[in-house]
Amino acid sequence: MAPLLEVRDLYVGYGWDERNVVTIVRGVNLTVAPGEVVGLAGESGCGKSTLAFAAAGLLEPPGRVISGQVLFEGTDLLKLPAEQLRALHLARISMVFQASMNVLNPVARIREQFKDAMKAHGIGSGEEASVRAKEMFARVKLPERFLDAYPHQLSGGMRQRAVIALALSLGPKLVFLDEPTTALDVVVQRSIIQVLNDLRHDLGFGVVFITHDLSLLVEIADRIAIMYAGAIVEEAPAQLLYQSPEHPYTVALMSAFPPVGGKRKRLEGLAGQPPDLRRLPPGCAFAPRCARFIKGLCDTVAPPEVRTAEGRRVSCHLYAETVPSRPLPEAVPGALVSQNNGALAARAGQPTEVSSDEGAAN
Amino acid sequence: MRGRQIDAPKRVESGRLALVSTLGEEGLQAGPQGSQVPVLEVRGLTKTYAVGRFGKARLVRALSNVDLSVMRGEVLGLVGESGSGKTTFARSVALLERPTSGQIRLLGREVPNRLNQARLREHRRHVQMVFQDPYTSLDPLHTVRYSLTRPLQTFKVVPKNTQAEAVDHLLTQVGLVPPQDFLRRYPYQLSGGQRQRVGVARALAARPALLLADEPTSMLDVSIRLSIMNLLLDLQKAESLSLVFVTHDLAGASYMSDRIAIMYAGHLVEVGPSERVMGEPRHPYTQLLRRAAPDPASHFGAGERFEARGDPPDLANLPSGCPFAARCPHVRKECTEALPEWRQVGPGHEARCVLY
Numbered sequence: 001m002a003p004l005l006e007v008r009d010l011y012v013g014y015g016w017d018e019r020n021v022v023t024i025v026r027g028v029n030l031t032v033a034p035g036e037v038v039g040l041a042g043e044s045g046c047g048k049s050t051l052a053f054a055a056a057g058l059l060e061p062p063g064r065v066i067s068g069q070v071l072f073e074g075t076d077l078l079k080l081p082a083e084q085l086r087a088l089h090l091a092r093i094s095m096v097f098q099a100s101m102n103v104l105n106p107v108a109r110i111r112e113q114f115k116d117a118m119k120a121h122g123i124g125s126g127e128e129a130s131v132r133a134k135e136m137f138a139r140v141k142l143p144e145r146f147l148d149a150y151p152h153q154l155s156g157g158m159r160q161r162a163v164i165a166l167a168l169s170l171g172p173k174l175v176f177l178d179e180p181t182t183a184l185d186v187v188v189q190r191s192i193i194q195v196l197n198d199l200r201h202d203l204g205f206g207v208v209f210i211t212h213d214l215s216l217l218v219e220i221a222d223r224i225a226i227m228y229a230g231a232i233v234e235e236a237p238a239q240l241l242y243q244s245p246e247h248p249y250t251v252a253l254m255s256a257f258p259p260v261g262g263k264r265k266r267l268e269g270l271a272g273q274p275p276d277l278r279r280l281p282p283g284c285a286f287a288p289r290c291a292r293f294i295k296g297l298c299d300t301v302a303p304p305e306v307r308t309a310e311g312r313r314v315s316c317h318l319y320a321e322t323v324p325s326r327p328l329p330e331a332v333p334g335a336l337v338s339q340n341n342g343a344l345a346a347r348a349g350q351p352t353e354v355s356s357d358e359g360a361a362n
Numbered sequence: 363m364r365g366r367q368i369d370a371p372k373r374v375e376s377g378r379l380a381l382v383s384t385l386g387e388e389g390l391q392a393g394p395q396g397s398q399v400p401v402l403e404v405r406g407l408t409k410t411y412a413v414g415r416f417g418k419a420r421l422v423r424a425l426s427n428v429d430l431s432v433m434r435g436e437v438l439g440l441v442g443e444s445g446s447g448k449t450t451f452a453r454s455v456a457l458l459e460r461p462t463s464g465q466i467r468l469l470g471r472e473v474p475n476r477l478n479q480a481r482l483r484e485h486r487r488h489v490q491m492v493f494q495d496p497y498t499s500l501d502p503l504h505t506v507r508y509s510l511t512r513p514l515q516t517f518k519v520v521p522k523n524t525q526a527e528a529v530d531h532l533l534t535q536v537g538l539v540p541p542q543d544f545l546r547r548y549p550y551q552l553s554g555g556q557r558q559r560v561g562v563a564r565a566l567a568a569r570p571a572l573l574l575a576d577e578p579t580s581m582l583d584v585s586i587r588l589s590i591m592n593l594l595l596d597l598q599k600a601e602s603l604s605l606v607f608v609t610h611d612l613a614g615a616s617y618m619s620d621r622i623a624i625m626y627a628g629h630l631v632e633v634g635p636s637e638r639v640m641g642e643p644r645h646p647y648t649q650l651l652r653r654a655a656p657d658p659a660s661h662f663g664a665g666e667r668f669e670a671r672g673d674p675p676d677l678a679n680l681p682s683g684c685p686f687a688a689r690c691p692h693v694r695k696e697c698t699e700a701l702p703e704w705r706q707v708g709p710g711h712e713a714r715c716v717l718y
């Protein structure tokens with residue numbers, strides 16, 4: 001199936017003028033198939049929201065796309081005139097922003113906000129907008145009477161449902177959900193996730209789901225992409241990633257989430273801090289925190305991206321030399337790496353002496 | 363590792379401190395570590411707030427008849443949804459809030475309803491809080507040194523000439539090393555995780571017997587959360603502190619706690635050993651929470667559907683029976699008639715539900 005969304009080698013940064021741009025998103029490739037849920041996880045500040053804004057064609061100054069393509073159903077959003085892009089939003093692509101519970105207009109009844117949104121997309125009759133609003137409220141399991149409420153009269157969870165209802169009201173094909181449940185209680189979070197899942201099955205839209213909560217993502221996503229310092233360092237089917245994470249960052253990130261119940265066991269999680277994106281270290285951006293860092297390689301050469309038959313891709317020197325045992329057409333090990341394959345294979349399995357700095361630096 | 367050089371002078375001090383030490387020793391010296399000596403015993407703790415205009419005020423019952431003990435050297439996880447009364451419990455125990463009714467015993471001694479300033483200070487010395495928001499809990503106008511010296515003075519923990527040493531020791535304990543790098547910093551010069559470490563150090567300065575940490579990690583990024591949890595666990599062990607870890611995160615609670623207490627609408631509904639409460643939750647509300655929590659290992663959602671009907675009750679208009687009855691899938695007639703009694707449901711495991 002042709003992908004719904006295809007992000008190709010995307011670079012995004014912030015800066016008011018061209019010469020002073022801080023690059024945040026660095027060479028991201030990402031695809032979303034119709035009806036698929038792709039999860040995006042990583043520490044605060046790694047660029048998840050920036051990537052989502054750019055991929056949705058919603059980036060505003062000082063944000064700017066430096067290079068790359070964002071193909072939505074084959075059309076490059078980055079080349080689309082503003083007018084056409086606007087027509088696409090809500091109708092074909094929509095986004096639930098981070099902290100969006102607070103994006104509803106506080107002085108307008110929710111019904112009015114539905115009408116305004118629909119009017120912007122040529123659904124002129126208030127009657128039709130009302131019908132649509134009622135239908136969406138039923139789908140997100142909000143009582144109809146709340147259509148005539150003001151946002152402050154709703155609890156956080158209800159507001160978030162209203163936002164989701166609004167985002168889905170025109171039947172988009174692709175929805176970006178940026179931390180849609182982070183501020184909510186577990187019970188409320190669970191019911192919203194369930195509502196989203198039902199809607200996805202009924203309406204068939206694709207989802208990019210952003211959260212720092214990997215446990216949640218493993219449950220709801222088909223595929224998960226792990227982002228570090230603006231780049232995707234590993235991507236794999238959700239269960240595979242959960243059961244056998246490969247990138248040392250993925251491993252460390254996962255060990256920062258204790259399980260619910262079971263025997264208590266000390267976890268060490270992630271030591272140190274993400275790098276300053278303006279001064280990235282040479283080589284692998286994760287090297288200064290990496291427990292399996294290879295001196296002379298990881299701190300000098302950018303790791304190549306390796307793809308496996310199971311549908312995983314990982315950017316880490318540790319896996320570069322294993323390519324021959326995985327017969328894959330797409331594997332592109334860096335030329336530099338292949339020269340010292342033997343030495344690498346010997347070292348790959350064992351932790352190296354250099355470890356990251358103490359957690360106290362946080 | 364309680365710094366010995368700081369410990370010694372405490373007993374040399376006299377006057378107002380005498381009261382503090384006598385109270386302290388009873389509790390702190392009783393029995394070996396992990397013994398069943400309660401540091402805190404709370405009976406029937408109730409807190410109501412009058413909300414709204416005079417004459418039309420509604421009484422919000424934020425805490426209803428809470429019975430709970432915390433043993434020496436124990437980590438107790440206090441878990442519940444937003445608005446269930448967790449903060450009210452912690453603040454009431456710390457006497458930052460005046461309980462409406464109920465008894466609090468600290469270190470084996472009854473805490474009287476009305477306390478004079480000296481007695482209040484003494485209470486607060488033994489019961490310290492770490493707050494949720496590291497961005498607002500430190501005074502932006504003061505340096506780290508000031509924030510840590512202040513409690514040392516207020517509670518007369520060490521003589522003046524060893525204060526600087528004590529501050530260094532505190533910073534080292536919470537991993538802010540070398541201390542000289544942090545002494546002169548203002549809160550804005552610290553990351554969220556570092557601020558929370560200062561918050562923990564400030565609480566430790568008073569040498570409390572009981573630390574109440576109210577969602578100390580919920581505002582922090584994932585990478586920092588675990589390091590703060592580990593810090594609390596390390597200090598709790600080293601100092602044989604009792605720790606109440608307040609959270610709505612079940613995974614965090616099970617990572618931290620020896621026992622877990624579940625709150626719902628101001629009521630305690632289940633208490634027991636951590637593995638039992640999370641592994642075999644008995645109260646239907648705990649079961650609901652457990653199923654709602656993200657847990658990749660459980661493959662939730664593969665077959666089972668999650669049904670959560672209704673919302674928590676209005677605290678100004680609580681039902682007479684079980685507070686969970688309106689949402690409970692197992693509700694019976696007797697549930698709505700009177701508040702269920704505590705029932706034993708396993709070793710050290712109790713639930714307030716008629717099913718057992």
Ligand SMILES: Nc1ncnc2c1ncn2[C@@H]1O[C@H](COP(=O)(O)OP(=O)(O)OP(=O)(O)O)[C@@H](O)[C@H]1O
Pocket residue numbers: 014015024042043044045046047048049050051062063098212277
């Ligand atoms: N408008 C802006 N101008 C300049 N820099 C920005 C702007 N917005 C974000 N940034 C920077 O870009 C980086 C990535 O931010 P982004 O919001 O994409 O991260 P994130 O992964 O979504 O983090 P979080 O989990 O905290 O939401 C950060 O370093 C941030 O400071």
Ligand SMILES: Nc1ncnc2c1ncn2[C@@H]1O[C@H](COP(=O)(O)OP(=O)(O)OP(=O)(O)O)[C@@H](O)[C@H]1O
Pocket residue numbers: 411412413422423424442443444445446447448449450451610677
């Ligand atoms: N000072 C106050 N005046 C009036 N009502 C209050 C006051 N403090 C708390 N309440 C009410 O008491 C109830 C319990 O609040 P509390 O803050 O203890 O809950 P919580 O479990 O800590 O919630 P959260 O997880 O959101 O922090 C809530 O309904 C709250 O609105």
Ligand code: SF4
Pocket residue numbers: 645646647684685686687688690691692693694697702714715716717
């Ligand atoms: S007492 Fe009744 S209503 Fe309350 S949880 Fe138990 S079965 Fe449900």
Ligand SMILES: [Mg+2]
Pocket residue numbers: 048049050098178
């Ligand atoms: Mg973000």
Ligand SMILES: [Mg+2]
Pocket residue numbers: 448449450576
């Ligand atoms: Mg609270």
